[in-house]
Amino acid sequence: MSYEYTLKKRQAIKAVEDASRAALSSAALLVLGDAILRSPVDTGNLRSSLTWEIERDAALVGTNVEYAPAVEIGTSRQGAQPYLRPALDNNSAAIERVVSKSIGRYLRGI
Numbered sequence: 320m321s322y323e324y325t326l327k328k329r330q331a332i333k334a335v336e337d338a339s340r341a342a343l344s345s346a347a348l349l350v351l352g353d354a355i356l357r358s359p360v361d362t363g364n365l366r367s368s369l370t371w372e373i374e375r376d377a378a379l380v381g382t383n384v385e386y387a388p389a390v391e392i393g394t395s396r397q398g399a400q401p402y403l404r405p406a407l408d409n410n411s412a413a414i415e416r417v418v419s420k421s422i423g424r425y426l427r428g429i
Contacts, residue, residue, distance in 0.1 A: 335422075340373060342421035346414040347371035347378035353406035354380060359390060380406070 351371045358366045368382040381387070381403065393399030 338422040338424070339376065341424075342418040343373050343376075343378040344371075345417040345421060346410075347373070347380050349410045349413055349417065350378075350380045350403075350406045353410055354402050357402035357406055359400045359402065365390060 348371065351369060355366055355369055358369065360366055365382060365384050365387060368384045368387075369380070370382065371378060371380045373379075389397065390400050391403055392401070
C-alpha cells in the first residue's frame with residue numbers, strides 16, 4: 320500500500336512539473352511571437368535577438384541587446400516604443416487558456 324502511494328505521488332509530481340514546463344513554454348512562445356511582430360526595426364538586431372527560456376518556475380522572454388530597455392521604456396531623447404509589455408498584456412487571455420489546457424492534458428494521465 321505504501322509503495323503504491325509513493326509511486327502515484329511521484330507520478331503526480333512529475334506530471335505537474337511536465338505540465339508546468341509545457342505551459343510555460345507555450346506561453347513564452349506566444350509572447351515571443353507577438354514581441355517579434357511589435358519590435359521596431361532599424362537594423363533588425365533587436366528583433367533577431369529576442370528569445371525565451373524557462374528558468375525555475377518562470378518563462379523569460381527578452382533580449383541581451385543593451386539598448387532594448389531604452390527602446391521599450393524610452394529615454395529623455397527618444398520616446399518609448401514598447402514591444403515586450405504589450406506582447407504580454409495582449410496575450411494574457413491566450414496564456415491562461417494554454418496553461419489550463421496544458422495542465423489538464425498532463426493531469427488526465429494520472
